[in-house]
Amino acid sequence: MLLREVEYARPATVEDAVSLLATHDGARPLAGGQTLVNVMKARAAAPDVLVDLADLDELRTIGFSSDGLLEIGAMVTYAQLMSSSEVDVARPILAEVASTIADVQVRNRGTVGGNVCVSDPTNHLPPLLAALGATFTIRGAAGERTVSADEFFLGVYMTAVGEGELLTKVSVPPSSGAGDGFAGVTIGKHGTYIVDAAATVAGDNVAIALGCVAAAPVRAAAMEKRLAGSDFSEATVRGAAEGLGETLDPPSDVHGSADYRRRLAEVSAVRAVLQAAGRRKER
Amino acid sequence: MSTVTEQPTTTLKKGYVGQSIPRKEDKRLVQGQGTFFDDVRRHGMGYVHFVRSPYAHAKIVSIDVSKALELEGVYGTITGDEVAIHTDPFFEMSVEPGGNIKDYALAVGRVRHMGEPVAAVCAATRELARDAADLIEVDYDPLPVLVDAEESLKNEVVLHDDAGSNVVWSGVFDWGDVDQALADADHVVKIDRLHFHRFSSTPLECAGALVEYDKGTGEWTLTCNHQMPGVGAIWMAPALRTGIDKLRFVTHDIGGGFGNKICLHPQYVVLCLMARKLGRPVQWTEWRTDQHTANAHGNERTFFDVEVAVKADGEMTGFKVRALDDCGAFPRYEPLGCIIWAQVTPGLYGWRNIRVDFTQVCTNKSPVSPNRGYSRMQHLWLTERIVDIVATELGLDPVEVRKRNYVKAEQMPYETPNGCVYDSGDYAAALDIALDLIDYGSVEARRSEAASRGKLLGFGIGSTLDSGTNNFGQSTLLNPDLQFSGNNEAASVKLDIFGEVVVTLGTVPQGQGHETTAAQVVADILGCSPDQVNVRRGHDTWFNSHAGFSGTYASQFAFTGLGAVKGAAELVREEMIQLAAAVLQAPPDVIELADGFARIKDGPEEAALPFMALGAIINANNAFLPPEFNPTLNHRFVCRPYFGMVDTEKKTGQLTLTYATQIHAAVVEVDPETGEVEIVDYAAVDDCGVRINPQIVEGQVHGATAHAIGAALSEDFVYDEEGTLLTANFYDYHVPHAMDMPPLKTGAMESPSPVAPLGAKGMGEGGGGGIHCIGAAIQDALRAAGGAIVYTSCNPPHRVWSMLQDPEANSAHVEVVSR
């Protein structure tokens, strides 16, 4: 409940932040603190230096790139996603899912960047962004690069953001008539997920990403293939989900056995796909 | 000045009593001006952090505090070795061998549960104390871990060498003739196993204390949140080798207790030793993780080999059961849980032949502490499970079988097979109110409608009793050598020089509104408004307004607490009348107290004395009073409920005096694909006799229901094989938040208690009413999908899902033997 001694800096620019992260061993960026501060309270991790990103206004914007991608700054909070007209127009599922994260207080501080960089398998945004085909822009001393979700989420608490680097934005394709869905089972209302699934149905194709079942979001590739060009009816979708559980090796814990999670993965995938299919706009 | 008598029962003429007046406590609390112990500062104080065992069971090989002592700002440390030198083990209540357990304030030589305090360090700031704790090096030799009560019974691994056995207490309770009842039965329903799980109320404010030691007088002052200081002192004083009056307990506002703040004496003794050793005030605040891991779980109880005798017409005549209670690493308040359930031996039902073979064992889990509903809840859950399972197996209607077997209103007061007397109540009527509130008639239609949406709907009833006002003599049924019997509570009322009415309580409220209800009672007796009555906040040993059992626990304030207030107020009232009569020169029988005056009834306006006048005379202007007339307007009264003696051979007696009823009913929808349970309708009906403040009573019903819903659907203290608690924080131990609560409908009845001073029974524990009805509703929902029988009291989604996948493997195994 009480932190170890730590050093703190609050840089004014992204360059300064990157420089601080590169210079100091054991430096970690501090975004909303809704995970990191708890981790430090538990003394499960104890960075030597906290680089507070609060003053980096450049990371707080939501806008569109020249090719129409929805660009969300890493320091954008869940509350901002919920009140953004850009998000509402381009990809409302982001606001919809954000509105179920924990509670008002957490949503006022927690950030998109924090949610994805923690890469906790139970976090909401990793499977969602994986299904949406989002890309992640990382800045370091050497410059900037952009990676896919597959390349970004490497494992539990592990992402492509390396030492001395900072995630600056997440770019999400606009829906353009695609339907998005998200389903799962939580510990209590708006609690932590036990299993979740995100789905996007665009035209004849579907992308399905499962959370909580592996170290990083898992694409339900076989199910996606079976559903391509299908009628996305309930019977079809249920049929396509058969066997999905057997391809997974989920954890067993106090909230459910591996077997329970396998079955929940199937149920969640079906529900997410049906929700997404139902939301497709006429072309 | 002080009087001890038994209480005749009188009901007050209704004035403020019976009204839902807003609470006096609220003004300070809504402004954040409450004083909780962590808000209190003392000059030069140090902050204490406990070093706790990471092992569930291990020998302590060595403790090295030297590095911690080198840290700047650290004031000192203490370890188990020092504790063993400076204190004696805490008083144990059990017979041998359990009674031989040695329980010290810190682990001595061995740790027996994860999180057990092993050493303590005190430093200038909270953070420094925490840092210093990391520098204390403890070397452990792990030992085999026991996390299963049945394993523990084998005594292959023994937790306490002084006892030589893991059995804390064991005995058989046998009333009536259950063997004959089973022989005569038309059906015998056998249930092999039922399990009441481990959870607790987790009050939002954690435990703690600020302790000061006065070297000159050898007195300690504990500014703390202990909810039963009388008993706390009984444990601590002998351990500290000091007199009981050397421990001054001071409480202010307390952020919830629910029984979880009764067994704080080990940590408090450490603080006392440190305050004395370091010569400065020391403060300890428990963290949430510590509270979950190492403070106060509710008793975990497994019931085996239940056999129920049932007649063809549905009358249940008796049952027998073997109960195995898991009290964790140290008994402490146990083995009282081994008898307290017997306050409600037959539950709400009329069966006369009951045998309970009860054993309590230690395991390497957190020690238990009385938790809201303490021990009765576990037993009542058993009786409700029995009734539901019998109904299911024999195709009986759950409402009809209850009404057939409930103790009837005409039978009240009703003596149970073991000599307890249910004072009043009409269970069938309360059940009808509950059924009406949830529109029972529509359940089948709702079941079909839910099915069309792919959901399984179920309905369940939970009947429960809040037995209140304990006879501590029941402890002698466990250990005849214990010197405890009866009960008591004290209060003082005085009229000050300026006419202020001041009340001090012996109780220790943690949110129950005692300041308000006490003011209501006093206002009616003295003829003033509750605003004129100042009820001092909290408990203070130096108020001298407490008795041996003082505290707030076990549903008894309305009887003993208010009984004491009533007694003291009546003594003051009598003197006020006599005094006014003397001043106004009129006979006492024409004097009335009303509107803040003592006046002649229907007399002239001048013939009225404000309270201030009376107070002034007694305190400052009393020369004219005749020598033989010596009113003080300052009285302490002890309410001593009358129980009679218990019979230690037959294990019978009046164990509690009042029995409040709560009947709960729930309608749930189960998602068969995920096992999630949603409560779609819920009703709770309470009958606690006369309600001093109906709004406060209803608030208690709401709160008890929320606790029950949490326990029934998500709150579970789960251990792995290494004795690690897997649910040590509010993420994994999910308690209901605002969106988790179903719409709650409440109803109330008043069956006044013939034995309580105000006709008001203690209430508030709720006895797990919700745990019973939700489990029953889940079982009902699952009848259409495999028919699993609910066997455990906590059914989160994964368990419900298991019951759907494999009903046989995940349920109580039931066998019916019919004639």
Add this chain to the structure above:
Amino acid sequence: MEAPTRSRAISVEVNGEQIEMEVPARRLLVHFIRDDLGLTGTHVGCDTGNCGACTIHLDGEPVKSCMALAVQADGTKIRTVEALAADGELTALQQAFNAHHALQCGYCTPGMLMSATALLERNPRPTEDEVRYALQGNICRCTGYVNIVEAVMATGSGA
């Protein structure tokens, strides 16, 4: 660019008063409020940011002060429960809590009031669902939330 430091001088407006203080980087905002400023109305109820007893307003928004560092509050405006009743006159919401018996032990109450006040400032007439949604981050173990929701709704409807 400054080097990282173990402590920092912060300037924060608390309940309308400007506070300048040097604080350790590791100090939690809730401990700064309680221990350094002596404003003990804000409470600590858990270790993991779940219970909301520590809820305050930071730049007008409800946040959990146990999940923020004091140094992060530099340059911000903070409001705690002590700011609600100006000159001892209870707000309509505080009065409603009293009238509707929306508190028992009172430990969660400051946090509840801060969350509910923020809701009513944005949404003067919330529905029951909106009230529960706004209070989802505040745990109460005494009341079952029934009367709390009722009190907030009553304040909203001007009752």
